Amino acid sequence: MGLSTSNLKAIVSLCFLLFAGLGSALRFDLAAQHHSNERCIRNFVNGGQLVVVTAIVSGSKGDGQVVNMHIKDALGNDYGRPKDVVGENRQTLTPASDTAFDVCFENLITDGRRAGNSPSREIELDIEIGADARDWSSIQAQDKLKPVETDLRRIEEVVAEIVNEMEYLRQREQKLRDTNESTNERVKWFAFGTMGMLVGLGAWQVVYLRAYFRSKHLI
Template sequence: MDLTNIFVVLVTLCLVTIDAIRFHLSPNQKKCLREEIHKDVLVTGDYEVSDAPGQKANLMVTDSKSHILYSKEDAKKGRFAFTTEEYDMFEVCFDTKMVGGGQGSDREISLDMKHGVEARSYEELAKAEKLKPLEVELRRLEDLSKSIVDDFAYMRAREEEMRDTNESTHSRVMYFSLFSMCCLLGLATWQVLYLRRYFKAKKLIE
């Protein structure tokens, strides 16, 4: 690993923060959170829903094709995990329902989602492979650097795709402009010739 990669890893470690999301959800309401995640990435989520008499909270995790990745009825506290098969937009939805009708109080929902290096349990990996603390840290740094490289590669691919789209659009606009100019010149020439024949027919000009 060269100095540039080490610097990028250290900067990323300084910038990475993990914050749980907390929000309140009224009875018979639904709230969804969306996030874009790359291909072959481990995603984990820890959730906790506050107690409320006469209410049930349901949790559902889906992708953009409406495939259900995780579903839990009467969700209170738990954890879900899945690995992405392709780059996609994923949605985590909570909805609350009154069981016996009437009015209920808002419920506080806490959600802590992690993906990639953050979601991996290096403690279990150390136990399984009998790694030393330094080896575990090196493995984590290696995975983090690979994640950064993959992100850069994806950004470069997107940049190339956008550049190709811009060049294609530019070419189409240029050809359309030339075609429009030719049409205007042809129309103007036809109009001049037509008016000239018309005026000659009416003997207004010689």
């Protein structure tokens, strides 16, 4: 017996409440190099969804290192190339169609004496998509909502996005399954046709050889 949409939303809501506090930003060290060598983090976004990319880069300008960002998607669109990023940098994008997008960083050495022997910058990256990317403080003030009401509305939108994503995946799975079944059916009939042709060809060869030998009075 399949789950209804309301039941599915209830289950996803429970899972969201259980694991909502486990998420955290990605933090890593980016070693400085003399040549460009981007390090990218890839994510996926549905068309029309708001994406907010927040990067916090350690260090200071003029310390012998320059960190550059590059935000792009798999369709070849560029959404920003901030240069010499220090401190917090926030970029927003809204792709027109479903696509994967990359947030790339490079750390270039501009002055080896100031940079040190093993220079690096610490980067903290936070990517918010959809409901998480919205400015809920402004929504709360505009709609005059209580903090609990704001949280409930945010959770509702997040759950709706998760349900829509699961429905999209289910439709893709069904489409792939139908394609697979159709391909199997065609392969089956092709195999039957090939076997029939081989049997017919073998029977024709037998008849032809018997007729040939009879004409030569060999049988």
